[in-house]
Amino acid sequence: MSARDVMWLIIAADCLPAEPEFASLALKPTEEESEPPMFTSALSFVRRRKVLAIGVVVAVAASTVACIGLGAVTQAEDAQTKAAKVQKVIDKNFADPEVIKVGNRYYAYATNNKRNLPVATADKPRGPWKFTGADGMPKLGAWAKPGRTWAPDVSRRPDGSFLLYYTAHHAKSGQQCIGAATASKPEGPFTAVGNAPLVCPTKQGGAIDAGSYSEGGKHWIMYKAENNVIGKPPVIYMHQTGPKGLKLLGKRFAILRNDRAVERGIIEAPVMVKRGGNYILFYAGDHFARNTYFTGYAVAKKITGPFKKADKPLLSMKGLGGAVKGPGGADVVTGPNGVDHIFFHGLVGKARHMYRAELGWVKGRPVLR
Incomplete structure (x- = not known):
């Protein structure tokens, strides 16, 4: 799964109504990352995890902005829809x-x-x-x-x-x-x-x-x-x-x-x-x-x-x-x-x-x- 896929997963999850299953949702490393080859150094392994963590933080921030924007648009559209029903x-x-x-x-x-x-x-x-x-x-x-x-x-x-x-x-x-x-x-x-x-x-x-x-x-x-x-x-x-x-x-x-x-x-x-x-x-x-x-x-x-x-x-x-x-x-x-x-x-x-x-x-x- 690419970093972009992870980011959009977070945005989608954050924008959905809270449900019990989302409370326990955890990001898992890919198969490649979960069992790194023996010749991969510990430092390289840590760096990859660090990059992933930074990506997650960025994704979470992006999801917050996206949800705020989506919420504002939804509220505006809802108000416009209601206004159209009034005569x-x-x-x-x-x-x-x-x-x-x-x-x-x-x-x-x-x-x-x-x-x-x-x-x-x-x-x-x-x-x-x-x-x-x-x-x-x-x-x-x-x-x-x-x-x-x-x-x-x-x-x-x-x-x-x-x-x-x-x-x-x-x-x-x-x-x-x-x-x-x-x-x-x-x-x-x-x-x-x-x-x-x-x-x-x-x-x-x-x-x-x-x-x-x-x-x-x-x-x-x-x-x-x-x-x-x-x-x-x-x-x-x-x-x-x-x-x-x-x-x-x-x-x-x-x-x-x-x-x-x-x-x-x-x-x-x-x-x-x-x-x-x-x-x-x-x-x-x-x-x-x-x-x-x-x-x-x-x-x-x-x-x-x-x-x-x-x-x-x-x-x-x-x-x-x-x-x-x-x-x-x-x-x-x-x-x-x-x-x-x-x-x-x-x-x-x-x-x-x-x-x-x-x-x-x-x-x-x-x-x-």
Whole structure:
């Protein structure tokens, strides 16, 4: 075996994932070297071994450089591949998108932008998406001040009507809280229910980013307690509701906490689906106005948890090769042929446009397809 062959063997071995058999791999001299002729001097034998050792050191160094380069190329190619799977579908401000499918039509809702509840519709997840001509919720609840109406969540109730959870500015406390509204049609108009918010933990700084989940005839609301606005780590809670979604039952329980440096003190925007026997909780981390805002996920076998966060974000500016800045505020909807789509916003200047990508599932965990 030549020195060049040895070098490439080392590079190949170093670049492969670590396996037990590689741990015991040892380089052996060739037959010629293993049994040198009697007339070969000891000095010559040692020199050959010394040359081989130097070659091995050089090969190892080369393998390190090669692997670093290969790793960087692989990561760059992976980011480019993911970026190619992402499509901008609304090129105007449409933050914190919520998307549902009703019949063969899709409806998207967003954080306030001139209207309390912007609404857009499309025949396909890819679009084209068109704005409806009216505000989906012309009038907020009596407890709320307009101008800070965020992160809507819309779901269909058992009776066929539609339920909206919305975040708004609570006039009495000055905090953000969550209210409810109903409509007979997905595009609205939604009418506020009650004279008080449904969720308003003022001792925790308020609540934002409601998300609904239903399974087996039971219904829950998820939300973020705004602890970070009072200098404490935020928490995402889940609370069972009645069948109409307007009454809280029993006690809430925490499903996710802010415990990673990459989150920079913020977790929010909970969305839950169940795939492959796993409960998948999507969430956003960091501040929405930063390029480093991201979409992560956590997995549990039970709806009550414990939820284990994935090591890497599903969506991030770095992971998408810079194609989308601050990808967050995500929602998941099932489209034609049972294919899941994830909708999210990305920063474009000071606005947040809506993007879409297909989701696949590997062992009950999400991947971009």
